[in-house]
Amino acid sequence: MDETLLQFIRHLRNNGLAISTAETLDAMRVVATLGYSDPGLLRDGLASCLAKTVDDHSHFAVCFERFFRAPIGENITDNNTKDEAENTDLDDTKNPNEGDGAGGGEGAGNGQGSGGSGSIGQRDNTLSEVIRAAAEVGLENIKFRTQRGVYRRKILNALNDEQKVSNIQQLQDAGEIEQALILRQLRDRQIAAVKDVIDRQLLLNNDAAGKQLRDDTIKDTSLSAMEHYHRERLPPLIRKLAKKLASRHRQRHKRARRGKLDLGKTLRRNIAYGGIPFHRFWKTTRKDKSDIFVLCDISGSVSAWSRVLLLFVQALSDVLPNTRSFVFCGQSIEVSDLFKQYPADEAMAIIQQRHGLGGSDYGLALNSFWNQIEDKLNRRSCVIILGDGRGNGGDTGIDALRNIYHRARLVLWFNPESHYSWNTGDSEIRRYQSASHYVAECGSLRKLERLLDQLLSLLQ
Incomplete structure (x- = not known):
């Protein structure tokens, strides 16, 4: 499951775009085909299945730019490639020390055996790990700045940060200062990534929550007490409310003995007969003549x-x-x-x-x-x-x-x-x-x- 895409779709929904489950699956196929390497191509591909109207396309473009310009939207594959290159340099730094004695090997072995992700030789997927951990702890629900510390601790716990600290301390006690320094740098990078992801999600949520709060405030405020700035925001809000009312009260079909064939219901009710339409169902339109x-x-x-x-x-x-x-x-x-x-x-x-x-x-x-x-x-x-x-x-x-x-x-x-x-x-x-x-x-x-x-x- 692509957590980055799902989070982007949540961001679109928070900004008023209606995204169905079927459209989400279509977006997943688009991402699986196009990947994240070309932002322009990705934007056009996702817009083709997620934006349905002219207004949706304009809102989609704004949301895409806002979401994918921060670290959480960067190409994970590119980050992995970059991190792999950096880890190659780290491996080159580590190799001369491997023949010094059993102390270095034991320290590295402890780091890998107990911490797993703290191993020097393991490819560093810092951003992707942080994104997965953020999804596990429900970071998308953050709303207030005072919650940053709580979610920071949750994500670090999901990343087994305490074990990393223990591994660093064991390497220092064993005299492996250089390897302990490298592990500490990797941990610092991870903590920085956690902070960036939290701030990013808080910014996205605050933008959507702030817009919803502003609309709710306008709806409940007397027009006589409303300033000119807020009155200028009324037309788009009115169109939004009217669209909701129109969809709720739009003319619906009812069954009748004659009229237009209700193809969907006819097929469903005749599945037991191999699709042969023994029973036919009709529909007519109720016309509002008021x-x-x-x-x-x-x-x-x-x-x-x-x-x-x-x-x-x-x-x-x-x-x-x-x-x-x-x-x-x-x-x-x-x-x-x-x-x-x-x-x-x-x-x-x-x-x-x-x-x-x-x-x-x-x-x-x-x-x-x-x-x-x-x-x-x-x-x-x-x-x-x-x-x-x-x-x-x-x-x-x-x-x-x-x-x-x-x-x-x-x-x-x-x-x-x-x-x-x-x-x-x-x-x-x-x-x-x-x-x-x-x-x-x-x-x-x-x-x-x-x-x-x-x-x-x-x-x-």
Whole structure:
């Protein structure tokens, strides 16, 4: 088993690449064929079986460079060759002393008999031995710098370091100072390799763990408290979360008496008959016919949350294909075409520039929204409204919302404000609750993800 390759695959998984068992076996065949001597060839070979998308290829290139530039990723064969050449010099140094008497032979014999790997004549596989020992003690689980001493001792114990120390002491007591010095140098090299491997693994784990911790922190942080730097990290994180939700709620096949042949199940169920399809199984696709209408307040108070929701909905286009997006400060304006013409991030910038930076007028917004979708609403429609419900004392538009409520299947109101702030000041959220099926707080990315997850479950 190639521990270096397995550790690299763990590093890829920690950085978000999905690597299956079958792909791991393919990677092992690639390494067995190509070896580690040519990094460029190895990178291309592994990328062909481990990276599946354009984003995966870019992440793979970064991970490969980060992993294989340190000692743990060096070519073990090359290290062995180098160490063998060095050991040849050591053997040349040792040979003149072999005829001095029985003392040197006895010291060397003790070193080999008791320590094994401490023998001068044995080929020094320092790095490969350290990597194998690190795998035995589970070094890949290290997370904190304070654990370095613990894992250093575990690896040295796996390398029988105490026996090496004993061998060196025996050679010194026997007067074999030169051979004791050589063994001490080999042990020092091994200890240095242990330190490098531990620091290397800690760096790799900290990078992945730090990224996961940063994402978790962003998901749980209110957008109003988020600095500009972290807000710029939201789009890729939103796409990642949306991809997970899409895979969870993607259309699945069900059995039917007619339709498309379920070839895999048919073959499995007829193995007992020699593969002859006496029993046939069919599948059909459950189509999600729900129409989604999203209305977002892009006034200064809640524009950040509206941006997140619209980006989320656009990233879920695979499982929410029939979606129309509207924004408002005053009158509701449909922006679905902008998302079709431009990438989501660019479309949001255009929307904010053209229609944002105004005060909220919920009366005008809800009435104009009802006029635009009145003839499209039916019992398969779901309406999502994002806003804080603060209309600055103007018309609430509650009659238009009640019309939508009676016509649509679901009316969901997402309020980015804390629940404790509802119904204070000029908030009209209590009135809007009477004309909505569900009103929920969506003050963080994690809460919004949970709400969309529940919505997708209802629509299936």
